[in-house]
Amino acid sequence: MASKEIDVIDLVLRDHRDPDTKERMGILKEMMLVLDRDDVWTKIEPVLEFLNIHVTKHFKNEEIMIVLMLRDNKLTDVETHVIHEIIEEHKEILGYFNELIAIAKNYNPSDRTLKEKFVEATHNIFEKLLLHAKKEDEVLYPAARKYMTAQKLADLKVCITK
């Protein structure tokens, strides 16, 4: 049973180290440096769509896990508090992604304000995501390994999107 526990939680956690996501994050970072080129925006949009779908899926999986973890109220106050912060951060980060997709779709190369907004929102995402994943590695996943019973793990396995 011990190995099964690690399996399903790892399935959710592995998105933190997904090479495809890392690669596209890299592309996004590079593109931020060359925003003055005309063709950049047609390339940014699919990268953003990918990241948004990927992040949305990962956040949903984590939130399913969180609902299961919270179900019988075994967590400490600190753990519960941090987990609620994590849920709020999901909303915030998805908001930044939506903002970026809207900018990429409506982009007009002569609009400097839009360009500045794009750079700012992208910085916010990188900054937030890094701290967010760190918080999860330190609090959420250790708590998941502590509180997820065999039944909860089985429920999680059925509900997550792979």
Ligand SMILES: [Fe+2]
């Ligand atoms: Fe998360």
Ligand SMILES: [Fe+2]
């Ligand atoms: Fe995560």
